Amino acid sequence: MADILPAIGCINGVSGSNNISATDPAVVTNIAVMYNYYDETLLNTTTGNLTNSSLNKLILNPYGVNPVDGSNCNANGVMEMSNFLNLFYATNAGFFNINQSNLNNPAIILMNQTYTSTNSDSIPFSLYQVLLKAYSTNTGITVNDMDPRIIMLLQKETFVAQSLASIKGTTIALSWDEVINSLIRSGVIIPSGSIINKSYSKVPLSLTLKYHSFVLDLDLDIRFTYIVNIQGYVLPTIPPAQSTYNSAGQTMV
Secondary structure, three states: OOOOOOOOOOOOOOOOOOOEEEOOOOOOEEEEEEEEOOOOOOOOOOOOOOOOOOOOEEEEOOOOOOOOOOOOEOOOOEEEHHHHHHHHEOOOOOOOEOOHHHOOOOOOEHHHOEEOOOOOOOEEOOHHHHHHHHHHHHHOOOHHHOOHHHHHHHHHHHHOOOEHHHOOEEEEEOOHHHHHHHHHHOOOOEEOOOOOOOOEEEEEEEEEEEEEEOOOOEEEEEEEEEEEEEEOEEOOOOOOOOOEEOOOOOEEO
């Protein structure tokens, strides 16, 4: 099916510093993809008359733009690079690793995120409710028609997935050096070349949580986006090129 909710087009305002420049919000760099493990203590089988789809997608608002609790960001929803690194790269080697000490940090708590629909641009995110909506849309049945046992098991399943730090599974990720290298090679940012003036570029960085509900046998892709001040870099004079598509759906350079 199509995305259960439309993608957003939210652009942050410019921060108070005169040396901060904003990249094209359409150019988002994904830094990690996370997968959750099957919990054998919850179900002893995943078989049943349940729909399985990997096409359910939800793009969350950039964190801090419509904050439930945007305490990690400034008034414009922008996160300092040091705060971002503390959340996702708190290792000496600079490898992606969600710091367990940040388990209750609002920036990675699922219920502290928001998303946009046709009715509102600041709807609090609930993994439980979004999974039910996706399942109901896929199958054409209402929640009231579902087995109460399934409802309770889904509540148990989502209860333990309240923070990105509590997701147990496999992660494919870029190191911080690889993130910076990717941004430079793709033309999103360039080194400032100045050691006197501290320059920043406002860059959207995202990670994708590919959550599989073993109770509903349903996949949901959730994209988290953080607008980060990347220190020591500026925007290129010419913006990065983006692919366009012809009417036949073929990629054109």
